[in-house]
Amino acid sequence: MATLPHALFWRRLDSDGSDLALVDDRRGLTAHGVAVAAGPVPHAVRYDLVTDEAWASVRLEVTAEGAGWLRTIRLERAAGRWRATTAEQGDLDAALVAAGQARVGLPGTEEPERLVDAVDIDLGNAPLFNTLPVRRLGLLGEPAGTVHKLLMVFVRVPSLEILPVEQIYTVLGDGRINYASDSFTADLTVDGNGWVVHYPGLAERAS
Numbered sequence: 001m002a003t004l005p006h007a008l009f010w011r012r013l014d015s016d017g018s019d020l021a022l023v024d025d026r027r028g029l030t031a032h033g034v035a036v037a038a039g040p041v042p043h044a045v046r047y048d049l050v051t052d053e054a055w056a057s058v059r060l061e062v063t064a065e066g067a068g069w070l071r072t073i074r075l076e077r078a079a080g081r082w083r084a085t086t087a088e089q090g091d092l093d094a095a096l097v098a099a100g101q102a103r104v105g106l107p108g109t110e111e112p113e114r115l116v117d118a119v120d121i122d123l124g125n126a127p128l129f130n131t132l133p134v135r136r137l138g139l140l141g142e143p144a145g146t147v148h149k150l151l152m153v154f155v156r157v158p159s160l161e162i163l164p165v166e167q168i169y170t171v172l173g174d175g176r177i178n179y180a181s182d183s184f185t186a187d188l189t190v191d192g193n194g195w196v197v198h199y200p201g202l203a204e205r206a207s
Helices: 092-098 127-136
Strands: 006-012 017-024 030-037 043-051 057-066 069-078 081-090 120-123 147-155 162-173 176-181 184-190 196-199 203-205
Touching: 017 127, 043 120, 043 127, 057 120, 057 147, 069 092, 069 147, 120 127, 127 162, 127 176, 127 184, 127 196
Parallel strands: 120 147
Antiparallel strands: 006 017, 006 203, 017 030, 030 043, 043 057, 057 069, 069 081, 147 162, 162 176, 176 184, 184 196, 196 203
16 A cells, blocks of 8 residues: 555544544545544544545545444445445444444445435545545635535444435635535635645644
8 A cells, every 4th residue: 555645633623532634635635544533432433535636536445443343335436326335243333322322324325326416425524525525626716605515425424324415515715615514514714725624513633
């Protein structure tokens, strides 16, 4: 595996935890990351992401693991269609119930045809993935008030359920972009390369 030239490190604001991503953005994006968090149950997430040169997502592999359970997914996009491969060991639901949390669904999706129009992937709680539409659409070069409505391949964490989710990105100017999905909204601060510096309530970059 080739080494990657840049490191991005975020500390979590919603839970004890952190996220380290190693990235190469010279021709599209190649990224390897690991995130750890104390909630909703202590877990680690390892991810490998590849886009094409236009920053359209091509492949994502994710492993989520905690005490007594492990889940994996592999998402691939070819000929305009998404394919998901999943595996599961142990019992995440048992860990969640023991922690007073609700049960979750199975990893992956039973309706991949609902993802056909999606170009970007959003991995839950991972600020790296907000950069994908920012760079693909050139949002930092667009005037304030520019709005893009996008269908995303959303991967929940830690369950690794895959859902089609509509998200709205609105350019605010001065390195700020509003992100909205359903009733949730946040004003993201990004640097000149589109990497998230501050995600209110979720993460803040340390380097």
